[in-house]
Structures are given as structure tokens and as C-alpha cells.
Amino acid sequence: MTRRAAILPAALLCSFVFAGSVPGWAQKISATAPEKVIAIRAANLIDGVTDKVRHNVLIVIRGNRIESVSESGTPPAGATNIAFGAGATALPGLIDTHTHIFLQGEDPAEGGYDDQLLKHPSSYRAARATMSVRRALEEGFTTLRDLETEGAGYGDVGIKEAIDAGFIPGPRLFVVTRAISTTGGYPLEGYNPDIVVPKGAQLGDGPVEMRKIAREQLDHGADWLKVYMTHRSWTDKDGKLVSQPTLTVEELKAVVEEAHGWQKKVACHAYGGIGLHRALDGGCDSIEHGLDLDDAAITQMVEQGTWLVPTLAVYYDNNEPENTPGGKRDRARIAAHEVSFKKAMKSGIKIAFGTDAGGFSWNDPIAREFGYMVKFGMTPMNAIKSATSRAAELLDQKGELGVIAPGAYADVIVVNGDPLTKIDALENVSFVMKDGKVFKQQ
Numbered sequence: 001m002t003r004r005a006a007i008l009p010a011a012l013l014c015s016f017v018f019a020g021s022v023p024g025w026a027q028k029i030s031a032t033a034p035e036k037v038i039a040i041r042a043a044n045l046i047d048g049v050t051d052k053v054r055h056n057v058l059i060v061i062r063g064n065r066i067e068s069v070s071e072s073g074t075p076p077a078g079a080t081n082i083a084f085g086a087g088a089t090a091l092p093g094l095i096d097t098h099t100h101i102f103l104q105g106e107d108p109a110e111g112g113y114d115d116q117l118l119k120h121p122s123s124y125r126a127a128r129a130t131m132s133v134r135r136a137l138e139e140g141f142t143t144l145r146d147l148e149t150e151g152a153g154y155g156d157v158g159i160k161e162a163i164d165a166g167f168i169p170g171p172r173l174f175v176v177t178r179a180i181s182t183t184g185g186y187p188l189e190g191y192n193p194d195i196v197v198p199k200g201a202q203l204g205d206g207p208v209e210m211r212k213i214a215r216e217q218l219d220h221g222a223d224w225l226k227v228y229m230t231h232r233s234w235t236d237k238d239g240k241l242v243s244q245p246t247l248t249v250e251e252l253k254a255v256v257e258e259a260h261g262w263q264k265k266v267a268c269h270a271y272g273g274i275g276l277h278r279a280l281d282g283g284c285d286s287i288e289h290g291l292d293l294d295d296a297a298i299t300q301m302v303e304q305g306t307w308l309v310p311t312l313a314v315y316y317d318n319n320e321p322e323n324t325p326g327g328k329r330d331r332a333r334i335a336a337h338e339v340s341f342k343k344a345m346k347s348g349i350k351i352a353f354g355t356d357a358g359g360f361s362w363n364d365p366i367a368r369e370f371g372y373m374v375k376f377g378m379t380p381m382n383a384i385k386s387a388t389s390r391a392a393e394l395l396d397q398k399g400e401l402g403v404i405a406p407g408a409y410a411d412v413i414v415v416n417g418d419p420l421t422k423i424d425a426l427e428n429v430s431f432v433m434k435d436g437k438v439f440k441q442q
């Protein structure tokens with residue numbers, strides 16, 4: 001309900017405030033404080049769409065929307081003024097399109113993945129998720145597409161509601177709830193088969209079960225659906241990366257059809273090979289990771305307009321020792337990933353910023369992903385766009401999020417330095433505004 005109230009145009013609210021007869025629901029809204037006006041003067045602005053840095057820009061915010069952006073304007077009377085000088089750069093709030101707020105890294109020294117599902121009560125996991133979203137906001141990420149709760153059920157829906165209702169600080173969340181895979185297609189695994197252990201995703205087999213799972217998750221508040229199209233991976237005798245496929249095309253199509261019917265989209269975890277091809281044939285909207293994109297997959301992604309969310313940095317964490325089967329796999333993953341990312345960029349595949357945060361500790365900087373994108377040949381401006389206007393496009397929020405322009409939600413951040421000359425300036429966020437409210441100001 002709060003979201004619905006928030007998207008009412010200001011003009012409509014005013015007409016109800018001043019009209020003689022006010023409907024009950026509008027009275028409730030008009031009883032809130034008058035819309036606050038904030039004027040931000042930024043010496044440097046990367047607006048998320050324009051290719052060049054804009055200088056000496058005035059951004060006027062009314063309520064939770066940006067009212068105007070100009071090089072020549074003066075602040076409206078009564079506005080709260082905030083100014084940022086030559087050493088700082090303003091940008092739209094950043095968007096991470098692949099996170100796990102309910103996961104707290106997979107460091108084996110801390111029990112890895114399994115302990116979180118086996119030993120922690122759901123209240124403990126929700127408390128830590130509350131900290132994860134706060135962390136993301138502090139780092140300038142004002143929107144997350146959170147790609148499954150890893151055994152924490154529909155907890156993401158509750159965290160999203162608590163943020164939207166103003167009980168806890170956090171980014172705007174687009175959530176997928178439990179995620180979907182098949183028997184043999186997701187941990188926990190490796191336990192005595194006679195013991196029933198929890199699974200990190202909702203498992204099913206056959207198109208009928210898949211359709212039911214999709215309907216259930218959509219019914220319980222999923223904004224997107226997430227499907228694991230590959231699971232285990234290893235290297236074959238030639239050292240080539242192989243990934244175990246999970247859903248058949250028929251099973252995936254049942255999920256995609258349901259999601260699309262609800263006008264929602266499907267994110268597919270896929271490394272490469274059979275599972276990746278099934279993901280594309282079944283109509284996935286985004287490929288997550290895409291470590292091993294062959295030429296046919298690249299062509300199909302371009303043709304179908306499929307997004308790639310590469311998540312580069314996470315694959316450099318916690319790798320197993322060299323010359324062990326796991327170590328060989330980890331190195332094959334990194335090697336293939338770099339090649340795939342470069343090919344994807346060259347071929348014009350749509351790329352959105354995503355990190356897999358939660359797969360690594362929420363204490364690590366989320367923005368370190370930008371460094372890998374730039375290292376592998378993406379321009380700093382395109383890397384920024386992948387986390388602003390491009391990510392907004394993936395989320396069907398073009399013009400609303402990921403841009404500093406009139407009409408957009410007032411999500412504004414400021415970093416110390418110039419990220420176009422030094423990309424890791426994006427790890428140094430001094431100011432965060434979400435929805436017109438200042439959350440952080442240093």
C-alpha cells in the first residue's frame with residue numbers, strides 16, 4: 001500500500017488536498033507533512049544517461065521525485081540547500097541486480113553455506129538481512145534485485161515490506177522469494193540420504209510441478225522468478241568447464257509462461273553448455289553469471305534481447321587450492337568468465353551490473369565489481385550505466401530509477417573523487433538520498 005501511495009502524482013494529491021470533498025483514503029495521504037523541497041548543487045554530475053559529466057548542476061527535489069535538473073536554475077524559495085564541490089561527483093542511486101540479502105558470505109571458516117541453513121533460526125537470518133540492506137544503502141545502492149533467500153522462505157517479502165513501511169532503512173527491493181531448481185539441482189547436499197535436510201531453493205520436477213511452484217511464489221509476492229538452469233560444475237579430461245543442466249526446456253517454459261502471464265520476468269542462473277542453451281530456448285529474460293558463453297548462445301542472446309548479469313568479482317573469492325578438482329574448476333571458471341564477458345561486450349549483449357553480494361560478505365565493498373568490469377575493457381561510464389540506467393531498463397523502471405532527470409525517483413548519491421578516472425571512487429560514498437530522504441551525509 002505504501003508503494004501505491006508513493007506513486008500518486010503530486011498534482012493529483014494537491015487537487016484532493018484543496019478540493020471541498022476529500023475521499024477518505026486521500027485525507028489520509030494529505031494529512032502527511034507537506035512535500036519537502038531540497039536543492040542539491042553539484043559541481044560534477046553523472047546523470048546515468050548522458051555520456052559526459054555535467055557541471056555546476058542544480059537538482060531540485062520535491063517530495064520523493066526529482067522536479068528539475070539544470071545548469072542555470074536557482075533554488076526555489078524555502079528549499080533546503082546542499083552543495084557538493086569540485087572534489088565530488090553526484091550520481092543516481094546505484095542498482096545491484098543480483099544480491100542475496102539473506103546470505104552472509106560462504107567463507108568455510110564461518111561454516112560456509114550449510115551452517116546458515118542448518119543452524120540459524122529464521123529470526124537470526126532476518127536480523128542479519130536487515131543489516132545487509134542497511135549496508136547496501138550506506139554504500140549508495142538504492143535499489144537491489146535480490147535473487148533468492150537461500151532457504152529463508154519468503155523472508156525477502158517481509159524485509160521489503162518493512163523497508164517500504166519505513167520501519168528499517170534499505171534500498172528498493174525487487175524480490176524473487178525462494179527460487180526454483182530440480183531434484184539434484186541445489187544444496188544442501190552431501191548428507192546421509194536418510195536425513196531430510198533443508199534446500200536452498202524450491203525443488204520440483206516436471207512442468208506441472210514447475211507451474212505450481214511458479215504460481216505459489218508469484219502469489220506470495222515474487223517480483224521476479226529465479227531459476228537455476230545449471231548446478232554443479234567441473235572440468236572434463238581436456239580441462240574444459242562442464243556444468244550440470246537442471247530443468248528441461250519444457251519445465252522452464254511452464255515457469256516462464258506463468259511469470260510472463262503475470263507480467264513478471266525470469267532470471268536464470270546459467271554457466272554454459274546444455275543448461276544455458278535450455279535457458280535461452282525456454283525464454284529466460286536474464287542470464288546470471290554466464291561464465292561460459294559459446295558463440296551460438298551469444299547470437300541467441302543478442303537476437304532475443306536477453307540480459308547478462310555477469311557477477312565477475314565473486315568468483316575470485318575462496319577458491320580451492322590449485323591442482324585439486326575444485327581448484328581446477330575454480331580457475332577454469334575465472335578464465336572462461338573473462339573471455340565470455342569480453343565477447344558479450346563486443347557483440348552488444350545488454351549487460352546489467354550484479355555482484356552476488358551475500359555470496360561474499362556484506363562487509364566487502366559491493367562496488368568492487370566495477371573494477372573488474374573496467375579491468376576487462378568496459379569504459380567507466382558504461383560500467384556506471386550498467387548500474388544505473390541500464391539496470392533500470394532490466395527492471396522495467398526506465399526513467400524512474402537509475403537516472404537524475406525530472407520525474408525520476410529522488411535517489412541521489414555523491415562519491416568523493418572522479419569515478420571516470422579512478423573507478424574505485426565508487427567505493428567512497430559520502431552522501432545517499434533515497435526517495436527524497438537523506439540517509440547518509442558525511
Ligand SMILES: [Zn+2]
Pocket residue numbers: 098099100147356359
Ligand atoms: Zn546468486
